[in-house]
Amino acid sequence: DPGDLAWNKLSSLNPLSFSSLPALIKLDLTSNRLSYLPVSGLHGLTHLKLAGNEDLQELLPAESLPKLRVMELPYAFQCCAFVSCEKHSSPWDRDNNNNGKDDFGRREGILSNQEDHEDFLLDFDDEPKSHHTVQCSPSPGPFRPCHHLFGSWLIRVGVWVIATLSLVCNTLVMVSIFLSPSFLSPVKLLIGLLALVNSLMGLWSATLATVDALTFGSFGRYGARWESSTGCKLTGFVSIFASETSIFLLTVAALERGLSVRRGKAAEGKTSTGTLRLVAALCFLLGLAITLLPLLGDYGVSSICLPMPYEEPSSLGFMVALVLVNSLCYLIMTVTYARLYCSLEKGEPDSLWDCSMIRHVAWLLFTNCLLYFPVAFLSFSSLLKLPSVGPEVVKSVLLVVVPLPACLNPLLYVLFNPHFREDLGLLHRRTRGALHLSRPRRLSLVSLNSEDAEKQSCDSTQALVTFGVSEEEEESRGAGQQPSAEAHHPPVAFIPCR
Known part of the structure; x- marks a missing residue:
């Protein structure tokens, strides 16, 4: 059979391999290593088997295979181009030949009743205008959708x-x-x-x-x-x-x-x-x-x-x-x-x-x-x-x-x-405290690089006075006296210096 090329470890085919075989109606390329299928000359093909070619991930052009009726493809997504016309309502729907079976049952049905499908399709060859049912395995479903990964x-x-x-x-x-x-x-x-x-x-x-x-x-x-x-x-x-x-x-x-x-x-x-x-x-x-x-x-x-x-x-x-x-x-x-x-x-x-x-x-x-x-x-x-x-x-x-x-x-x-x-x-609080600690250090580095020595001296003198006033406040508190409002100074600026 010129169409039986299964289990031959084929990794590539010439683009014109089938151009001289226009009468070819069955092609079996199961379990090879193909990554590309030339479709030139396959317009009369009705049966195609490509299961087992895991590297063949591209979609097949449906317009180049108009008479294809029975297919066994490596991936369910490749069937979308051939059965989408029968499944307009929803990507969840199963194809018309499912009869309530799941994907595995559908696949087994194709393999067990292959001869019946062939006779059925040969009868349709005499009526080219009749509506042909496409049988593709593995067929798309909720876990292998054609249009959307999420159904709703x-x-x-x-x-x-x-x-x-x-x-x-x-x-x-x-x-x-x-x-x-x-x-x-x-x-x-x-x-x-x-x-x-x-x-x-x-x-x-x-x-x-x-x-x-x-x-x-x-x-x-x-x-x-x-x-x-x-x-x-x-x-x-x-x-x-x-x-x-x-x-x-x-x-x-x-x-x-x-x-x-x-x-x-x-x-x-x-x-x-x-x-x-x-x-x-x-x-x-x-x-x-x-x-x-x-x-x-x-x-x-x-x-x-x-x-x-x-x-x-x-x-x-x-x-x-x-x-x-x-x-x-x-x-x-x-x-x-x-x-x-x-x-x-x-x-x-x-x-x-x-x-x-x-x-x-x-x-x-x-x-x-x-x-x-x-x-x-x-x-x-x-x-x-x-x-x-x-x-x-x-x-x-x-x-x-x-x-x-x-x-x-x-x-x-x-x-x-x-x-x-x-x-x-x-x-x-820890992050805020770390930011407060790092801010005076950066300011002190800038002030050390400044040329205004007199202002630094003034600030140092003011700091000493402030510390002295603070000590007097402590003594007055110890004696039970209330500190005057003039003695209050914000201690925040001096805490990082300790």
Whole structure:
């Protein structure tokens, strides 16, 4: 068969390779290394197989392949040029031959019923004016859209708001905790690390929002390059790492609060910060290990840069294990805080610090656990293939609900925790004091370089007089006399000189 060139390790083709074969109707170039397909002479082609050519990321010109009816392409975005005329209503719609099946079922249907499709298409050759149905695999869908990365303006605005609030509020929390001169307690260290991890999740949302804005209305043209790019892989890696590490850090924070209340007020001083830092480092390493596992398995990548497992036992086992581990962490946090509040009923907390930080970690636990329920439900629903859960719902949850804790966690600390205002006030006073200390030094250097020696002498004499008057004031206060109004001089100018 002159059209069967599969598995030949072809890396390039001559632009006129098929120009002398106008009668060619079937062409199989599966699993080669092509980055370009010459279309000269392929105007009569009806069947085309290009699956496995990962370097072939360019869109095929539909006008040069008018009779093409059955296609297997490397990327779903390349099908947009051939099926867009059948999908005007929404980028979420599936093509007319889907019959309720998902992308994998559609692909299997094409492969299993290939002979029926060929006979069907040959019958249409006798009626060139009839409407031909285009069968393309893998077909576009919510996770591989043709026009917009985000399917609606509601999701688009929500992602922008979450990304902005997450980056701004987490930065404020990290500044108030790590740069403030106040004591860095173990729980504050965990909250600061949680803000660092949450900012990474905000960075993921901001990256996707930027890509959606740059490719607005024509995402299918750049989708293949975006999915296979290093930036997309790194973005997905950061997202999974941030999501898992935040759960582990929150678990450690709940356990630390429970132990501190159980051991009493002395626990705040006796708790080793070094030990807690070691535990936090283990949380980061565990999150990194879990994030690396999908890279070693048979996983695909979607347009939102999250791994999409194929229907294989190893991939399904990883997803089930991940959901169970996260559920176990939330169960540990819930049990810990239930016992903590039971112990608090027997007596008041030892200090205001315990009260505020215990309440804050409780709010974190409540919001994160509440937002994790739909994620866990959709995960099990997708594994069980429940028909009520469509890919549109799953994508909306991944874009809005999953990064929402990264936005709410710092907001709870900024708006309701008194330690944030105290730490920010201390940082402001220290910064303002440093500016006041540096300003007289700069003025003194300028005055030393001045040629007005007499004015310097006058100022020195005035300073001595002022100090003398100040001493007289102290003596008069010691004798119970009120200082006169003429003896008052602002001491600010002389404090930096001491």
